[in-house]
Amino acid sequence: MSKEIGDVILDVKNISLSFGGVKALSDISFNVKEHEIRAIIGPNGAGKSSMLNCINGVYLPQQGSIAFRGQTFKHMNSHQVAVMGVARTFQNLALFKGMSVLDNIMSGRNLKIKSNLLLQALRIGPAEKEEIRHREAVEKIIDFLEIQAFRKTPVGQLPYGLQKRVDLGRALAMEPQVLLLDEPMAGMNVEEKQDMCRFVLDVNDEFGTTVVLIEHDMGVVMDISDRVVVLDYGRKIGDGTPDEVRNNPDVIKAYLGVEH
Numbered sequence: 321m322s323k324e325i326g327d328v329i330l331d332v333k334n335i336s337l338s339f340g341g342v343k344a345l346s347d348i349s350f351n352v353k354e355h356e357i358r359a360i361i362g363p364n365g366a367g368k369s370s371m372l373n374c375i376n377g378v379y380l381p382q383q384g385s386i387a388f389r390g391q392t393f394k395h396m397n398s399h400q401v402a403v404m405g406v407a408r409t410f411q412n413l414a415l416f417k418g419m420s421v422l423d424n425i426m427s428g429r430n431l432k433i434k435s436n437l438l439l440q441a442l443r444i445g446p447a448e449k450e451e452i453r454h455r456e457a458v459e460k461i462i463d464f465l466e467i468q469a470f471r472k473t474p475v476g477q478l479p480y481g482l483q484k485r486v487d488l489g490r491a492l493a494m495e496p497q498v499l500l501l502d503e504p505m506a507g508m509n510v511e512e513k514q515d516m517c518r519f520v521l522d523v524n525d526e527f528g529t530t531v532v533l534i535e536h537d538m539g540v541v542m543d544i545s546d547r548v549v550v551l552d553y554g555r556k557i558g559d560g561t562p563d564e565v566r567n568n569p570d571v572i573k574a575y576l577g578v579e580h
């Protein structure tokens with residue numbers, strides 16, 4: 321894999337997060353470079369989702385800071401983080417099940433809609449032109465994700481693997497610079513996983529989008545990631561290329577309970 325990795329786009333510094341007496345994250349630091357695919361792995365309860373929730377402003381860590389392109393966003397909420405260019409998908413799908421694929425992906429464009437609600441509703445003036453532009457962008461994503469056949473289908477009627485693809489489409493509709501994927505392959509069969517892997521690689525390659533993903537499937541992680549950060553009980557125990565992480569005794573111990 322020979323691709324150009326850029327400067328640091330996301331810099332996580334000394335993040336600590338507790339829920340009452342539970343320390344979900346202890347002094348976690350790592351960075352993500354532009355155009356990278358960066359995985360966060362670790363056993364159940366390691367703190368992976370908590371970390372993603374700190375990055376996209378859902379949780380406010382008690383300590384530490386996160387900077388996007390050098391700009392620290394200590395108190396930004398998830399909307400502000402999204403406007404800045406960080407989109408995410410969810411472990412448990414958060415789609416509108418009764419709405420069509422097209423409308424679900426369109427909902428990802430909301431952040432980009434500039435005209436006021438009345439003009440939008442009447443579809444007149446600049447709102448009409450804007451709507452056409454958004455529709456075109458959404459159609460491109462639908463083509464890219466190869467879901468043309470289901471454009472008008474209510475999302476709830478689609479197989480799980482396709483719903484995950486629509487979830488990705490909705491995040492892509494925000495035209496993010498950084499895409500956070502929370503277990504994009506969870507619950508998928510082998511074929512669906514292969515498809516999702518290909519789409520993640522294509523998004524990274526064709527749009528240049530930086531990807532941060534949590535994933536339990538080690539085969540997938542080792543195949544597609546440029547670098548991997550490993551958490552265990554809220555602490556960072558490894559950070560490096562897939563090969564470095566694979567051979568790290570602390571990581572082996574955390575996963576297998578024994579050193580090899």
Ligand SMILES: Nc1ncnc2c1ncn2[C@@H]1O[C@H](COP(=O)(O)OP(=O)(O)OP(=O)(O)O)[C@@H](O)[C@H]1O
Pocket residue numbers: 339342343344362363364365366367368369370371
């Ligand atoms: N909202 C919350 N309230 C209380 N405790 C929480 C909350 N979210 C996470 N935790 C706790 O923080 C710790 C880390 O959880 P987190 O979900 O981040 O781990 P994870 O690595 O994503 O796990 P999994 O792989 O099972 O999804 C766990 O002990 C969990 O019980």
